[in-house]
Amino acid sequence: MLLSSATRSLNPQSFPSLSFSHSLSLPLPQPFVPNPSKSSRFPSLQINCIDAAQPFDYESHLKNRYIQSTSLKIAIVGFGNFGQFLSKTFLRHHHTILAHSRTNYTGLANQLGISFYSDPNDLFEQHPDVLLFSTSILSTETILQKLPFQRLRRNTLFVDVLSVKEFPRNLFLKYLPQDFDILCTHPMFGPESGKTSWAGLPFVYDKVRIGDEESRVKRCDKFLGIFENEGCRMVEMSCMEHDKYAAGSQFVTHTMGRLLEKFELESSPINTKGYETLLNLVENTKGDSFDLYYGLFMYNQNALEQLERLDMAFESIKKDLFGRLHQVYRKRLFGDNGEVEKKTRFPQKLLGLCNGSLIEPPLDNARQDGS
Incomplete structure (x- = not known):
């Protein structure tokens, strides 16, 4: 850009965004006048040449647009150990994370780059794409009953990561409005088993209710894609099947x-x-x-x-051990003879063993006399 002034020069410091400037002062040529003796010289003309090139990285621009188009706004309800554990991976995938919990985690959330809301009304007014339930199993219903669903968009995706599946599924179907999508999931790992990698770890999910609109289907797939891209073994099964196997x-x-x-x-x-x-x-x-x-x-x-099966299995092992012990103990006492004594004394010894101690039944008088 070329600027000219007959009275003053342009101050480059008033334009801090400009990269550099060049200044050039030139005298104006003498104009032709009829009476040169009465003319005066014009003031010198100063020309400033300013390079105002703006930085623009087209590749970065495209990358940012791609991230924005593939990112989700995920609100985590229940920001305890497991919620924090999941949020770190979500952030690594360039998703926007919001959080709410009964305990105030504002300081920790700020360190992670997460917006924390103590009031669920404020959280829901952010209109998250996904609402992730990471509460304890015992408190899920109580928390769910108190949430202001009217502040959410009507097609919000609700996801749970509880360790049981039929229970949250039934709660979601009972309390959530019909327009909300429901995805029940169980990452079958935790902060300990998944601290180094999620590769090969099972992730179970059940698309309980997902709308037919393309945007809602893609949103569900984006969320599942986080775990798939981390290398999880994706297992789709019903909540009933999950609880049976779990x-x-x-x-x-x-x-x-x-x-x-x-x-x-x-x-x-x-x-x-x-x-x-x-x-x-x-x-x-x-x-x-x-x-x-x-x-x-x-x-x-x-x-x-x-x-109950565990208890029965433990009792069965005890019986096997004591049964073998009975046989060894009987042989050491009686050898291969004394069939009558075996019939009368062994049930008494067995009774003593079953009561938790080896009780030696008293010998009869004939045995005590050595006859």
Whole structure:
């Protein structure tokens, strides 16, 4: 841009966005006048040449547009350990994260680059694309009943990540308006088992209610794509099937981990690989709250059956051990003879063993006399 002034020069400092400037002063040529003796020289003309090139990176512009078109605004309700764990990966995929919890996590959220809202009304007025439930199983219904759904867009996608599936599914169908989409999911890993990588870890999901509109289908796929891109093993199954399988895997795993923790399993200088596996099991389960374990038991109708089967299996092993012990003990006492004595004395010994102690029945008088 070329500027000229007959009276003053242009101050480049008044334009801080300009990159550089060049200044050139030239005298104007003498004009032709009829009477040169009465003419005066014009003031000098100063010309400033300013380069105002603006930075523009077309590739960055395209990248930003792509990120905006593929990103989701995800609001997490329940910003505890698991909610924080998931949010870090969501952020890495360039999604906008909002959070709400009964505990004030404002400081932590600010460190992560997450907007925290203590009031759910303020959170819902941000109109998130996805509302992610990461609450405890026990508090889910209470929290769900208090949420101001009227402040959300009518087609908001509701997602849960609870460890049981039929329970939140039924709650969502009961309390959510018909226009809301429902996706029930269970990342079958946690902050411990998924701290290094999610590759190969199972992610179970059930598209309970997703609208037919292309935008709603794509939104659901974008959310699932986060876990797929992290390398999770994506497993689509009904909530009923999930709870059936989870009772036989997750609940039993937590039960054995808590049992061994109560047993006070400790490391030793001669640990075997199998023993190390048991120690790792205790380490992975002891970090979870008892409320989680109780929720797995209370809100999965298959859990009680698995607990009873565990109890029966333990009793069966005890009977096998004591049965073998009875045979060995009988042979040491009586050898291969004394069939009559076996018939009369062994039931008494068996009764003593079953009561928890080895009680030696009294010998008859003939045996005491040595005859």
